[in-house]
Amino acid sequence: MIYQDTFGFAQQQDEQDELKSFRDEFLFPQHNGHKVIYLCGNSLGLQPKSAGQYIKIQLDNWENFAVEGWFMGDDPWLSYHKALLPTLSGLLGANDREITVMNSLTVNLHLLMVSFYKPTNKRFKILMEAGAFPSDQYAVESQVRFHGFNPKEAIIEVTPRAGEVTLRTADIIAQIEDNADEIALVLFSGINYYTGQLFDMESIVKAGHKAGAMVGLDLAHAAGNVPLQLHNWGADFASWCSYKYMNSGPGGISGAFVHERHFANDKLNRFAGWWGYRRDKQFLMQPGFDPELGAQGWNVSTSPVVLMAMHKASLDIFEKAGGIVPLRKKGDLLTGYLEYLINNINQKQGEEVYRIITPKDQKDRGSQLSVVCKRDARAIFDYLAQNGIIGDWREPDVIRLSPVPLYNSFTDIYHAAEGLFKALGATNA
């Protein structure tokens, strides 16, 4: 698309946008009587208007059926999760059996590492990206220690080249190959939370497997944001959260993927609970864990129905919107427009006051742009917030802005860029 730096252009794009009606399906915080410019779906997606109704139905079932709600009503709680799987598996590129909904992301990473990180004295290392989200770092360190290894020796972090911020696929692969005999697990994010870089997951999985390692993916910033093909790429496992691009509420239910090639492997460790038991025999209460076939065999505890209801409210919107492909198309246009307007500001200023560290190439990013503010970064962020433009702040000087195709418009992006421009004058940056 050829972008233009005028409000009229943004309005015209909104009029032509085939997905424009979905904006009305979400609730926006207000600022001076108007919707805020919300560019923070990379942290917490907006609430679907329907979420309250979806929850209310389950509260009514609880009121009317009480314990029998597990078996009665239009959507008995025992099988409620099944209604989520078709849309989720489409977003993740998996078959329904490879997907389950459970717990929160970090908990799931631990449960999956119990199964897929099986270090030996020779092959005990975990390779991950440097600067992964801290929770992933803590999880990996504690897993390594749990097995009696020293994180300093067992964790290999792939770092950007000197003077670069993002990683080159060739460097990731080279580091996997260089340590091929010692790596037990490659654990990479799909999109790095800080830079917004979308990794070449297919190549990473291939290289990890060639080295004889398991490969797991943290899709916190990728799920519901970019198209994924977990099954075809052959990832061993993955997890994600539903509260970012999947708009399923703060602390919303997470999910896990296990590739079907592992279903028949009864040698995998797993931390079991009755919610992972064979569904047809769960209530026979027999001794001896007999897992449900597929990813659901990794469930441990009773599924939180209210969280699943919030998840369903949002997934139904994805379904109506036609899934991830049209959404990514609009997401790319919005993100490209924001990039264009920020570059225009820099041009007008005669210097790069806002440095975008997210890759320029669409294939290497999703909806997030991470912007380093060269001067008065915190004051600029505060100015934006005071003027109803919501991104988020990451130390020491990064503002993350995420145009989400389901609810953001081109005029949102125009106003955000206008805010970035005015902030320079207001803060004397």
Ligand SMILES: Cc1ncc(COP(=O)(O)O)c(C=O)c1O
């Ligand atoms: C990449 C990544 N991993 C882990 C987490 C933590 O997830 P949770 O608090 O749901 O375990 C987040 C976000 O908070 C994240 O972005």
Ligand SMILES: Nc1c(O)cccc1C(=O)C[C@H](N)C(=O)O
């Ligand atoms: N999960 C979060 C939370 O419980 C509180 C505040 C923020 C979050 C986030 O999701 C942060 C997010 N993962 C990030 O990329 O920074």
